[in-house]
Amino acid sequence: MLNQQRNQPVAVFAAAVAAALLMGGCGPHGSQGTQQAAPPEVSVVTIETERLVLTMELPGRTAAYRVAEIRPQVNGLILKRAFTEGSDVNAGDLLYQIDPAPYQAMYDQAKAAVAMAEANLPALRSREERFKKLVESHAVGQQDYDDALAALHQLEGQLGVSMAAMESAQINLSYTPIKAPIPGRIGRSGVTEGALVTAYQPVSLATVQQLDPIYVDVPQSTTEMLRLKRRLADGQLNPDGASQNKVVIIQEDGTPYPEEGSLEFRDITVDPTTGSVILRIVVPNPDGALLPGMFVRAVLKEGVNETAVFVPQQCVSRTQKGEPYMLIVDAEGKVAQRMLSLDRAIGDRWLVSSGLDSGDRVIIEGVQRVRPGVSVKAVPFDAASSAPAKTN
The missing domain is CATH 2.40.50.100 (RNA polymerase II/Efflux pump adaptor protein, barrel-sandwich hybrid domain)
Structure with missing residues (x-):
């Protein structure tokens, strides 16, 4: 009986230890061993290609269509x-009138000389014809006929000189009114x-400039020109038909000009100081709103990309070397990294040249919680719910 009382505390302690061990096995650490954690949830957007008309905006200056310096x-x-x-x-x-009196006198003098020559010409022609018949019958000597023929030719030459002088005087007289x-x-x-x-x-006395239409001269770098030609040749871009040469003009204050211009030609000479060629655009200017020397911007069409791929700018990450990439969810539900080649920013999106295809699921939210190779749960991205709330 005494031994049983002595052993009772030992049994109670053993039961307490067993209960503690049992409760520890049912805690959080014990459940991680028996249950697998749920995969992280990310929001994705499925890539769909779009039809995009690509444009480039270049600065330029206006120039008069025709310029005449009056001299x-x-x-x-x-x-x-x-x-x-x-x-x-x-x-x-009529712009200016120069005193015509001296030139009028010169013209009258030359005209009189012509009249005198023309008055003497019939007599010398008749004399030459008579002497020609008489010399055949030996009524006059050959020398007399030669003198008559020489006098006729001399007068004809003098008449030609006088007529040329009269024409020159008339031209000079016509220059006295400057038009x-x-x-x-x-x-x-x-x-x-x-x-x-x-x-x-x-x-110059003054300058006349034709302003309707008006030129817009835009420099384009040869690098950009070669890139555009290569993309058209590779089929990445298609010409936009009849509207390819249409140009939108943006004025100095940022407002679009109401008239649409047309690309006339590209210069064939490269400026060695800037490495660019000049694009000349013809713009209607009926109201004279555009003046020569104004700074404008021209929006030119490059072509049409039928399979353009866009991604939000905030979702593009970069490596330590500055190379852009995105995380996507592959067909197996795992995160994969895709290196990108970016063309340009359009609005708040990047135009992707290569690295993504139609149907790819790119991760928009939850990038910080995942890494390549991890299995995730992909849910469609809800742009409305993620937009910041507006405050009054």
Whole structure:
């Protein structure tokens, strides 16, 4: 009886230890050994190709369609100016009038010389014809006939000289009214009435510029030009048909110009200082809103990508070397890494040149919780639920 009482505390302690061990086996550490953790959940977007019209935006400057620097072609005194500075003029409009009196006198003198020669010419022709018949019958000597023939030829030559002088004087006289050679807008005048001007002087009297249509000259780098040609040749881009050469003009204040321009040609000479060629665009300018020398931007069409692939910019990660990549969920439900080749940013998305295909599931949310090779649970990305709430 005494021994049983002594052994009772030992039995109670053993029972307590067994209960503690049993409770420890049923705790959290024990459940990890018997149950496998659930795979992490990530939000994915399935890649779908889109049709994209690719454009490039280049800076440029406007230039007048035609420019005529007005210079006198004869010497003289300016009698009057017949235009208003800054106004529109038509081809043939009178701009300046040079004093025509000296040139009128020269023309009248040359005209009189022609008249005198023409008056003497019939008599010498008749004399030559008579002497020609008389010399055959030996009524006059051969020398007399030769003198008559020489006098006729001399007068004919003199008549030709006089007619040339008259024509030259008439041309000079016609240069005394200085007229607009082209239609356009004329700038400020460099001379006033009473000024003495010289023929073909280096300083122009005024300048007429045709502004409708107007040119937009845009430099394009040869690197970009070669890249575009290569993509068209490889079939990555298709020409956009008749609208390929259509150009949208953005004005200095950022507003689109209402008239659409057209690409006229690419220059064939590369500027060695900039490594670029000039693209010339013709833009209608009926209201004269575009002036020569203005800075604008031209949006040109490169072509059409029928299978464009886009990804959100915030989902593209980069390696330590700066190489872009994304994590995707493969067909087995595991995370895989895809290295990307990016073309350009359009809005808040990257245009992907290579690395992703249609049907790939890219991870949008949950990238921080996974790594390549890990099995995940992919759920469709809900853009509406992830958008930040607006505050008033």
